[in-house]
Amino acid sequence: MKLRNSLFLIFLLLNFTYCKSIRELQSFAKCEFRVATVEGTTLAGVNVQQIRKLTDLNLMQAAKITQSYAGGSLPLSLTVNVDVKNPNATPAAMNSMEWIMLIDDKEIVDGVVNDRIDIAANGGISKLPIRISTDLRKILSNMSTEEAVNMGLGLSGSGNKPTRVTLKVKPSILVGQTLIKYPGYIKVNHEFGNQQQ
Structure with a gap:
């Protein structure tokens, strides 16, 4: 009898944990996403976070970027900080998240965030x-050096040409040893760069 009661309690506990985790994932999917800031933008190892246009680069920076592009690569690194707001009456959470980054509606790079995020209710x-790292040269091979660099500058929020960036995110939550993925992607849109023509 004691064994049966213990098994029943374990079942109830597992069921409660499963239901709670699924509710947290469902709440996360109903959260509001907003690109808050972009940090640490480097292009070919050059910090371009505050660069507004190509002519703002000094001679050494311009030479480094040009040399990298001519050598067949234009490495871009940046961190996109997304604010996630939970308007729901229940807490929201995820254990990991797949993401895809699109620039001007073209898939550029994807990855996974493996950090747990908990968001209070209400x-x-x-x-x-x-954190994003990619090679713009390979992705945008049919662009001129200036176009590719302008796109890289635009991603920092400082470039002189708008760059439409979309993040598609798919959160997951761990239930016991099983990772449950949200069915489909949630879109996060933001336009970087000076929008004045």
């Missing part, structure tokens, strides 16, 4: 950093 906000 307006709680958490920051979700997404």
